[in-house]
Amino acid sequence: MKAWVYNEERELDAAQFADYLDPASTAVVSIDMHRGHLDDSPDCPCPAPRARDVVAPIDGFHDAARALGVRIVHIRSVLRPGGVDDVHGIPSAWRRTFPLHVGEIPNADAHAIEGSKWTEWVTRVAPGDMRVDNKRRLSAFYPTDLDFLLRNQRIETVVLNGGFTDCCVLNTAFDASNRNYRVIVLRDLVRGTDAHLEGAALAMVSLHLGLVLDSAELLRQWRG
Template identity: 85%
Template sequence: MRAYVYNQPRELDPAQFADYLDLSRTAVLSIDMHRGHLDDSPDCPCPAPRARDVVAPIDAFHDEVRALGGRIVHVKSVVREGGADDIGGIPSAWRRTFPLHVGPIPNADAHAIEGSPWTEWVTRVEPGDLKVENKRRLSAFYPTDLDFLLRNQRIETVVLDGGFTDCCVLNTAFDANNRNYRVIVLQDLVRGTDEPLEQAALAMVSLHLGLVMTSADLLAVWRQRALNPSSKTLS
């Protein structure tokens, strides 16, 4: 079984991580793959252009997960119309700090407003998928009902895809770990602010929070377990 430790590929003994690899106790969390990040319009309120190239691969991975009987939870940022829990109250810190790096974001106040086109999904959501649509800050767990949903489904492992690797994915990975979920982050299906921050976030996950794998490697393990569920010597 291959994983990435400090961004270097390593062959691991799958028996050592058997509890991470039980698809029946796993949910894929797909984070913030909506128009507010992915639209190519100049009005996009919080653009994440590096994530546009993983839309089709994420959809393809989700199809494979569904075919294996796995569960998918789509999570997106939505704040109340009028901004009572953001720009109309105490604004999210990124609204002040991120422009110090990227420059002014002309339509930032429109980001994630409830009922706006910017909250529409870009990746495909199928019947049977689950949704969490009230992420107000950086973590998918805060202040949403995601933890309740996962525990009610008897989920023990979360697999993360989406964006930003160094922001919402990393925050979600920390929160999941602190809640005692097992964490897998898909190296090929997350995108960060830039390459250095993406690699730094993945390195932190690999050292402190869980496994970093590619979607192909994880699917291969799941398929092998499905063929031979009693095997303890998966490769």
């Protein structure tokens, strides 16, 4: 099995990771692939332009996973109208720190507001897929019911895709590992703030949290 360890491709013995590779106990968790990150308009409230090029590949991977019986969970950030969960309560830290790097984000207060166009999916949600619609901070587990949903489905391995690699994907990977889920992050189907932070996040996952694989390799293992 080809995997990435500290950002170098390595050949691993798949038998040593057989428990990671059972599609029957696996769910794909796709994080924040909605318009609030992916829209190309100037008023996009939290733009993640590097992630736009993985929309079609994620849809293709999800189709292949569904065909193998692997369950798909779509996660999106949604805040109550009026911003009481965030800008008009205790604001998320990123709202104050991220602009130090990228500059002012003019429409940031509109990010993830319930009922707005910014919470509309960009990747395809198929009938039978599961959804978690109340992610309010960086991890898909907090303060959502994702853990309940996965355990009720007897899921033991989570496969992560989406964005940002160094933010929500990494936070979710840590939380999943701390809850004793086996973690796989798909190197070709996540995107970070930039290539440097993306690589750093994937290196951390590979050393401390789970496997970093390319999506084609994971499908090959599932089919094998």
